Amino acid sequence: MTGDIGADLGRRVVAAVAAAFEVDITIDEAVVRPSQRDGVDYQINTAMALAKRLRRPSREVAEQILDHLDLGSVAANVEVAGPGFLNVALNDAWLSEHTAALAADPRFGYRPEGAPRRVVVDYSSPNMAKEMHVGHLRSTIIGDAIVRMHTFAGDEVVRQNHLGDWGTPFGMLVEHLVDEGLHETEFSISDLNVFYQQARTKFDADQDFADRARARVVALQAGDPDTLALWERLLTESKHHIEAVYDLLGVQLTPADYQGESAYQPILDDVADELTRRGLAHMSDGALCVFLEGFTGREDKPLPLIVRKRDGGYGYDATDLATIRHRAQNLKGDRLIYVVGSPQSTHFAMIFAAARKAEWVSPATETDHVAFGSVLGEDGKILRTRAGATLKLTDLLHEGVQRAAAIVADRTDLSEAERAEIAQAVGIGAIKYADLSTDRIKDYVFDWDRMLAMDGNTAVYLQYAIARIRSILRRADHTPPLGASVTLTEPAERRLALELARFPEVMDTALQYLEAHRLANYLFDLATAFSSFYEQCPVLKSQDEVRASRLALATHTAAVLESGLDLLGIETPQRL
Structure with missing residues (x-):
């Protein structure tokens, strides 16, 4: 038996169908689903679709599958129900042993199929010489979660931060600094924001400046020492800024991962x-x-990838083509992942198609555009400051920490250092979890009150669940080792064990579809199941074996919750 109960039942159904009908089906076609009905843990819906294929009554097909279904000691009862469902009730003794085995496994039963892969993940990718804004939040934290999940799966992950560090914007900015005599002064990232806006205004209004800015790009491309030196100063200041943001966010990107245009x-x-x-x-x-079949623009005219422009220069189409060639051929990625907003869906579909036609990317290599929606304000528009300006990411993150600090400010039982640790973990965690628990393709409304609520599907609810379990273990003066035996006698214990057993399946689908919200929502379900268990099954007041079993379930739950939050890049404070 593998860690994923549903997948294992599916394999057994596949074997039963082959034995009963000499028909091959896939595990997906076995259609095994968890059930919330009393007395039913899993429902097998194979017969419904298979009956049409065999042209036989679905209930008769279900009975034939049941006759050939070998579940060993896994099930206490299996019966045909309705038009042809198979309802499975797991054996309590088997489920108890399975729960302990999952807890003892460092990956809680998760077993990825196939050999480990080399996965290249492109994420964050801010433009240099500008402050990161709220629009950079989603790519950065979604990408970080994907990196963490692939690493957990045993894959070799290559992080790539595709910095916007080239082209006309830098010609404009360098020329403006020289024009204003600012090229020898010290400047900060905030200064660069202002300088860029001034340069943009001049570029649009002053043809002479625009010509000089374009000439400055040519000088940069030609390696002019003075231009290069100023460009490198801009990059150095920009990198200091993004590194501070990454440190505050707690993401794994490092300077070694930077690969600019x-x-x-x-x-x-x-x-x-x-x-x-x-x-x-x-x-x-x-x-x-490059024109690719199936890609058209307005009036159904063929949509091109522009490799080289009329003036002989190169744009981002060419850079992205060079990038995917490098990642496939030099980095040798088996899976190439791009975490970029949904407006770029057509662009990346064309880049992937061109790379395959050029035979840079093999048929066995996966290419994934991880598209995502926008962060909105209460007005349903892109989140901005109250004055309508672009919202700086550092301002947003600091506000989250400050709001969390206000929540624990009156906790006299905590030291100042503990309150600071909690504020950091809760404030940043709230922002990240609100994003990651949302289906990434959707827009979502940013709401401080909702994301910092102690109840509901929030990071702080999960962090509190872990802190509560730690408190229980401290009061018990005993933390059972992961894998300690459990005995499931009460319905709430059983429901918690079944929820713990879902982790392998959830991880598998989260990585398959690159959707962190599947993991986030599972963690909420698990924390909710633990809350019900704790209310209905006394832990500290229980005696002997029952107490030990319930402490083991609590320890297992805390470990999965903490590991799951870590996969989302969210810290768990020791106390809350």
Whole structure:
């Protein structure tokens, strides 16, 4: 028996169908689902679809499957119900042993199929010389959760932070600094925000400045020492800023993961030449373009990837093509993941299609665009400051910590250091969990009151559940080892054990679809099941074996909750 009960039941159903009908089905076609009905733990719905295929009554098909279904000691009872469902009630003794075995496993029963993979994850990817804003939140924390989950699965993960550090914006900014005599002064990231806005205004209004800015880009590309030196100063200040943001957010990105657009500039000519040699790139209206079947724009006109522009320069299409070639051929990724907003869906579908046609990406390599929606204010528009300005990410994060600090300010039983630790974990955790618990493709409304609530599906609710279990274990003066035996006699104990047993399945689907909300919502379900267990099954007042068993269930629950929050990049304070 593997850790995933549903998958194991599915494999047994596949074998039963083959034996009964000499028909091959997949585990997905076995249609095994957890059930909330009294006396039923899993429902097997294989017969419904299979009956149509066999042209036989579905109940008769279900009875034949049951006759050939070998569940050993797993089930206490299996019966045909309704038009052809198989209702499975697990054996209590077996479930008790299975629960202890899951707890003893460092991955709580999760066993990824196949060999470990090399996974390349592109995420965060801010533009340099600007402060990170709230729009960078989702890519950064969704990507971090994906990295953590793949690492937990045993995969080798290569983090890539594709920094926007090249092109016209830097020509504008460098030329503006020289124009204003600011190139020899000290400046901060906040200064750069102002300088960029001033440069943008001049670029749009002053043709002479625009020409000089474009010439500055050419000088940068040619390696002009003065231009390069100022560009590097801009990058250094920008990197100090993003590193401070990453430290505050608690994400795993490091300077070793930075790979700016500038890194690909030396190979863009080669990329263009290769696409031309392969017959994929053609001249169109003076530009070198790749046209792909199935991609059209307005009036159904073919939509191009512009490899080289009319003026001979390269844009982000070319850079992204060079990037995917590098990740497939040099980094040798088996799975290439791009965590970028949903407006870029067509762009990345075209990049992936072009890379496959160029044979840079093999048929066995997965390419995934992890699209996501926007963070909205209460007015349903993109979240901004009250004055309508772009909301800086650092301001948002600091406000979260300050709001959490206010919640624990009157806790005299905590030291100042403990209150600071709690404020950091709760404030940042609230922001991250509110995002990650939402289906990533959807927009969501940012609401401080909701995300800092002690009840409901929030980070602090989960953090409190862990803190409460730690308190129970301290008062018991005993923490059972993970894997200690359990005995399931009460319904609430059984429900908690079944919830713990769902972890492998949840991890499998979360990684398959790259959807962290599946894990987040499971953790909420688990914490809710523990709350019911704690209310209905006295722990500290129980005696001997019952007490030991319930402490073991509590220890197992805390371990899964803490591990799950860690996979989401959320800290758990020791006390709350």
